[in-house]
Amino acid sequence: MIKLENITKTYGGKAQVHALKGINLTIQDGEIFGIIGKSGAGKSTLVRCINMLEKPTSGNVMIDDKMMTHMTDSQLRAERKNIGMIFQHFNLLSSRTVFDNIAFPLELIGASKDGIKKKVADLLELVGLTDRQFNYPSQLSGGQKQRVGIARALASDPNILLCDEATSALDPQTTKSILSLLKDINKRLNITIVIITHEMAVIKEICNRVAVIEGGIIKEEGRVVDVFTNPQSQTMKDFVKSVINIELPKGITMLGVTDQPAPDRNMLVRLRFKGAATNDPVVAAVVRKFNTNVSVLYGNIDYIQDEPFGYLIIVIMGDMETQAKAFAYIKELPIGSEVLGYVPRNH
Numbered sequence: 001m002i003k004l005e006n007i008t009k010t011y012g013g014k015a016q017v018h019a020l021k022g023i024n025l026t027i028q029d030g031e032i033f034g035i036i037g038k039s040g041a042g043k044s045t046l047v048r049c050i051n052m053l054e055k056p057t058s059g060n061v062m063i064d065d066k067m068m069t070h071m072t073d074s075q076l077r078a079e080r081k082n083i084g085m086i087f088q089h090f091n092l093l094s095s096r097t098v099f100d101n102i103a104f105p106l107e108l109i110g111a112s113k114d115g116i117k118k119k120v121a122d123l124l125e126l127v128g129l130t131d132r133q134f135n136y137p138s139q140l141s142g143g144q145k146q147r148v149g150i151a152r153a154l155a156s157d158p159n160i161l162l163c164d165e166a167t168s169a170l171d172p173q174t175t176k177s178i179l180s181l182l183k184d185i186n187k188r189l190n191i192t193i194v195i196i197t198h199e200m201a202v203i204k205e206i207c208n209r210v211a212v213i214e215g216g217i218i219k220e221e222g223r224v225v226d227v228f229t230n231p232q233s234q235t236m237k238d239f240v241k242s243v244i245n246i247e248l249p250k251g252i253t254m255l256g257v258t259d260q261p262a263p264d265r266n267m268l269v270r271l272r273f274k275g276a277a278t279n280d281p282v283v284a285a286v287v288r289k290f291n292t293n294v295s296v297l298y299g300n301i302d303y304i305q306d307e308p309f310g311y312l313i314i315v316i317m318g319d320m321e322t323q324a325k326a327f328a329y330i331k332e333l334p335i336g337s338e339v340l341g342y343v344p345r346n347h
């Protein structure tokens with residue numbers, strides 16, 4: 001388990017920068033945890049505090065109940081073998097082959113030649129680069145370079161893998177293949193993965209939980225499927241909007257949406273589904289029960305990993321009492337729902 005308690009980080013100099021302002025975060029073993037934020041939010045500083053490449057100004061970093069913030073430099077060096085890291089620009093040694101890049105951390109800890117050979121062969125197979133082992137980094141694509149980075153990070157058999165914008169330099173297709181490799185590694189080796197990114201698509205593709213950071217503060221955290229269906233903070237709403245449309249279609253807002261019901265208006269409702277509830281025939285049930293019409297204006301069903309989630313924007317017709325009763329019925333169902341407003345009846 002990774003536990004961050006009240007972490008602050010202030011960079012020195014005349015003009016002090018308060019990069020982290022009291023971060024509390026617990027990441028469980030075996031999770032794929034995403035930390036998302038815009039440029040300058042404090043993501044890199046935060047992830048580097050986990051392995052103490054950056055020393056927090058105050059607060060505690062605990063890994064499996066070991067207090068990293070109280071360790072001497074040599075204790076930290078030993079502890080870091082348990083924490084692999086990959087980077088946006090791969091950080092490979094250009095004068096070494098793929099094999100020798102992966103072997104490097106093993107050489108540093110004085111592993112035997114045979115031990116290194118066997119370990120590197122296994123890692124090359126894991127990342128699908130056996131046929132490239134004698135190439136140099138300059139002869140590889142970005143995706144292949146990141147595979148080398150991943151193999152090198154795994155050489156010391158870490159329990160934790162930190163990924164600092166690991167796919168930001170890659171095209172969408174290559175990003176998918178690297179994320180799928182990370183997912184595979186998480187499952188097969190039960191490694192806890194912490195992913196720093198500014199892209200919500202990365203979070204959606206691979207993470208179990210997510211925290212959003214802004215101005216050195218965690219604004220919101222939660223299960224990815226919960227955050228996608230019901231973001232609370234404006235920052236998270238903005239990120240969710242970047243990958244799925246949760247806003248009212250323009251055509252509707254142009255009709256003039258009011259807050260108050262009126263005899264000449266219909267009720268505009270947003271439904272939010274996740275998991276099994278995505279299959280519930282809510283609209284049909286409302287039509288049948290209340291003998292009224294419902295029109296579907298906009299719908300969106302998507303998947304977060306294997307879990308379905310979706311939005312539906314509907315208009316409930318009928319008189320004001322019928323609309324209110326129908327919404328009261330919807331409110332009791334195990335789905336999210338909210339009245340967005342009221343639109344003119346003859347739209």
Ligand SMILES: Nc1ncnc2c1ncn2[C@@H]1O[C@H](COP(=O)(O)OP(=O)(O)OP(=O)(O)O)[C@@H](O)[C@H]1O
Nearest residue numbers: 011012017019037038039040041042043044045046
């Ligand atoms: N070594 C440093 N010295 C002084 N200020 C720094 C240093 N490193 C980061 N900062 C500042 O701390 C703040 C957070 O930076 P950080 O790199 O953690 O953000 P980030 O979210 O990772 O951004 P990006 O995605 O652009 O890398 C920024 O204002 C940055 O300018």
